[in-house]
Amino acid sequence: MILDIYKDSLEYSAKDWKTLVILGVICLFSFLLLPAFLITGYNYRVINTAVHGIINGRDPLPDFEDLIEMFVDGVKVVIVQIAYMLVPIIVFLLFAIVAGQLTGILSSALMIIGCLITFALFVVACLMEQMGLCHMAYNEGAFSKAFAVKEIKEVIDEIGWFNCIATYLGLIIITLVIALVVTAIVYGIFTVFGISGAVLGVDPSGIFILGALINSAVTMFIVGPYLSIFNSRSIGLLYTMQI
Structure with missing residues (x-):
């Protein structure tokens, strides 16, 4: 089932390359902050489509209609993400403050324990947050459903x-592999060009700079949006495993 989720999401994310470019352009201006909420809002639409669909279905990619609604959804997503991450952050800070009042082995031991507990809470918080977003989408965008902890835990159970x-670990691995492979291919091509140019007596620095710029463009306008949709689709389909 998990492999089916990956297969579906990989194919789904490549349905419309124009969408990837549009997301890349929005990402380009995300330093202005407001466009960043449009990106999270679009990812939420992908999740919403997934939780109301089926694996290997014919779901289309969401459109870019009603940007105000997409922006509002993006703000809601960020609020949910921050809220769930506050728990492990606060726990870590408490351990750090207490450990700071101690010295020697006791301080180090307390920090190690604190880090282990924080990591465990971080994993749980991530699962709850992602399933919370799916639960919100499945319940017609009801914001309170993102924090219905008991219901969300029942979903995960x-x-x-x-x-x-296992699904999240797979997503991390697939994301890293795709990003690294694309980067390696682009740099590999321009490395060959650079070496060839050097052999012919041409300064290869310009070729390497061009390679870096093209790699950045490919990452921003193709790979980044593709992986963003892939992860959102996978999360949404994972939620449907309990329906």
Whole structure:
């Protein structure tokens, strides 16, 4: 089932390359902050489509209609993400403050324990946050459903904590592999050009700079948006495993 989710999401994310470029352009201006909410809002639409669809279905990519609604959804997503991350952050700070009042081995031991507890809470918070967004989308965007902890825990229990964690680990691995492979291919091509130019007596520095610029463009306008949609689609489909 998990492999089916990956297969579906990889194919789904490549349905419309124009959409990837549009997301890349929005990402280009995300330093202005407001466009960043449009990106998270679009990812939420991908999740919404997934939780109301099926694996290997014919779901289309969301459109860019009603940008105000997409912006509002993006703000809601960021609020949910921050809220869930506050718990492990606060716990870590408490351990750090207490450990700072101690010295020697006791201080180090307390920080190690604090880091382990924080990591465990971080994993749980991530699962709750992602499933919370899916739960919100499944319930017609009801913001309170993102924080219905008991209901969300029941969803994760139904899917299986192992399945959830395994899926997320797989997403991390696939994301890193795709990003690294694309980067390696682009740099590999321009490295060959650079070496060839050097052999012919041409300064290769310009070729390497061009390669870096093209790699940045490919990452921003193609790879980044593709992986963003891929992850959002996978999360949404994972939620459907309990329905």
